Amino acid sequence: MNFTASKQPENCLLGPESDSQRTLSPYVTGTSVVALKYKDGILMAADMGGSYGSTLRYKSVERMKPIGKHSLLGASGEISDFQEILKYLDELILYDNMWDDGNSLGPKEVHNYLTRVMYNRRNKFNPLWNSLVLGGVKKGEKYLGTVSMIGVNFEDNHVATGFGNHLARPILRQEWHENLSFEDGVKLLEKCMRVLLYRDRSAINKLQIAKITEEGMTISQPYSLKTYWEFSAFENPTQGAVGSW
Template sequence: MNCMDSKQPETGLLGPESDSQRTLYPYVTGTSVVALKYKDGILMAADMGGSYGSTLRYKSVERMKPIGKHSLLGASGEISDFQEILRYLDELILYDNMWDDGNSLGPKEVHNYLTRVMYNRRNKFNPLWNSLVLGGVKNGQTYLGMVSMIGVNFEDNHVATGFGNHLARPILRQEWHENLSFEEGVKLLEKCMRVLLYRDRSAVNKLQIAKITEEGVTISQPYSLKTHWEFSAFQNPTQGAVGSW
């Protein structure tokens, strides 16, 4: 028998790992997360839409979760990758608690961990398809940062992901100040979320606002914003646009 007749498994140029492609193309995604510091802690807002391609398939997706005692995480992007990140963080918090030494991971440590995870997966060309917002309060110090799917990260007094980075940040730069009360912070976040609802096709009018202080995390029940769609630009959005349909 000719040895050439025997079938050999084809592993390809990249080896057997090339057969496993996870979230190289995101399927169910969430849109913007917006967060800011206020005088007592951190406020964060996200809607509850989950888009299957360009279709708003799910309208009750929670994209903000408490992490340990001192941190709050919000995510835009692929929902299944967000669930994988939450699994990583559950293991991290459990390992930290097992030491039982009276210390616990603060928001800065959790944010640093997430930057390493995202950058590591990016270097493997198998990224976690998310942009993450991590805020928290520990020992009276508020912390707010974000990290992108390729590991780009920074801290600021207010952050946003997705369309919010283009449409909400200008509002926050103009109106945010360090002595914001809880009511003022909520009102400012609602203004940002209303603009995103008008301008982002992936946004849905069902949102949650979460706060984290020294006392812990509180996430609101879902609610809707009052909207006004009678603006002339909404009635005929392509009027005056050259070459439009």
């Protein structure tokens, strides 16, 4: 049988742009981000795992980044799309600084910008495969919001992405209060991350916690949580389950 190459139409676009493709499905992804307001500012936590499909391929992926002077961004979902979003934000902050008018973008403005970016890409049927958490403090006002890959967004006193929406938010609703100290806020985030580690197969026991206040922001060095795996439900997870092996 004779195979011949099909002839390209004469009016097709040539050059690198004709072969350019975008993310059609997520490849390397990060799991939940959990964040809350505390007495002096915002606390945010995320582990450092990067999953290639169902394989935990990378174990040192930083998914929280400072944005400008007043904001902190955390992301779950596709890592390369998160890097693309960081490029957009670098351009935004640079353009804002070029005005040199003594003002700078606060977390509310950055969050609004991200909602427009995510919704715009969704309308082009070319979404950025991320769920984002944006927190910050400007002029004493704490701000915390989230936006999904299709542009759904809201503000709250505590937010989470991924499995955190199902497993961490109930804990936060029960235990969060307005006057949380830094130490109690960290303990609450660690409790949420420990539950996610037990229940989310994509989570790993290597995490960072970031803090942002009026004075500035810090992101902790990676560390591990103390865990306990001898619960009876872990030793025999199918016991009593109808229809299980």
